[in-house]
Amino acid sequence: MKPAQYWRNKQKIKDYIGKTGQVIASTTIRTSSPGLTHITPYSYVIVDFSGEKKELMGVGNELLEIGDEVVCVMRKMELGAPQELIDYGLKVKKIME
């Protein structure tokens, strides 16, 4: 990832960390793009944050389903070359009862 692109993308992360919402669409991705193969299978979902809808990955191998309540967290995103910036971004995690 290019440093300027990384810097721009990270500006909004703080606005979402801790936000909770509900999964309204989901799939489990079992064949991923390069750079994400180390975490497959992973959930890819649309979350409704009280009206604002956002597409996000689930954390780790946690499989999310429609109706699950989730919270936004910051996690490592993609594997890059060793000398590159570590890419952190938003993912969602299931809220346990």
Place this chain on the structure above:
Amino acid sequence: MKVIIAGHHITQFGELWDKSLTDLMEEAIKRAIANSGLKETDIEAVFVSNMGAGQNDNQLHLGALASQMIEGYPSASRLEGACASGGLAVMTAEQALLSGQYKTVLVVGVEKMNDADSSLTTKYLAAAANYSTEFGSTFPGLYAMLANAHMREFGTTRSQLSAVARKNHEHGFANPQAQYHKHFSLDQISNSIPVADPLRLLDCSPITDGAAAVVLTTKKIKDKNKKRAVIIGRGHGQDSLDLANRESLVEIQASTKAAKQAYQMSGLSAQDIEVAEVHDCFTIAEILATEDLGFFKKGDGGRAAETGKTTYGGEVVINPSGGLKASGHPVGATGVKQIAYLAKLLEENKFTKALSHNVGGSGATAVVHILSI
């Protein structure tokens, strides 16, 4: 003013290791012009559709590349709208004809996908989504979410998805240029490798090399020995690139908008269409298309496929070429191939009213054409 499909050609689709991007483009151009019976110097402009030559082949400026294959160096430009590039190029060519700027033009769609390794291909196909807001998605992953939504709302089943794939592979036997000529059972499809739940490998269209071209004209052609298809309706719809911002996950609204325009222009309705090439990049995409184009009520697309309503002897023949699923999906060529294939069927008197439906990405862009003879 009518837009006549004067000539057409589709190259072999498949893993064509002996053919380059340039080879495929040149074959499509030369043979479409030969099929039209016109001279190269009759072509006043060329419209090229392609998505990935910049990333895969380090080749841009495709308009100029195509133009130098035609005597007289006609004006040329390139259109890109992900998998809808071909439909957009045909529509743009028609607008140039109908504006009166040109009388005869050529549209060529081409994609050379197999020279790149699979990771690069996956990455460039993912560019059809919104990179910054859909990170982590894959092309099958986005359609998988649509499939889950359809299953949840209408009870569409795994077996109905498989019925689409099986039917299109059966249809593919009638198309000599198809990438695959292979029978698949419902069980083989339903138990193939999982890609993004509920979609499996045999729900997905393949990686394909290929090209297709059509010669379009508004001139009268005197040739009593050949009937030619005419484009009588066209429509172009857009929706949010991000799935999250769509009003519905069980409808591709870009398709319904494009179809409405095309039906209105042609004076026809869905019930008048006898045959259609629809954008089945994934099996769920064909189910959505047959509903969004008005062939079946919303929610009934899966059952229609399962009960034989979308094949010969049913209500409307969907994807007689094998569709993207069996014929292959060379991204930039697909929309042009759909129209070229339907024009040939109409010329052969197999049908009289046809529809093509070409979609970009997960449904942000859609182009619909209606043809008659």
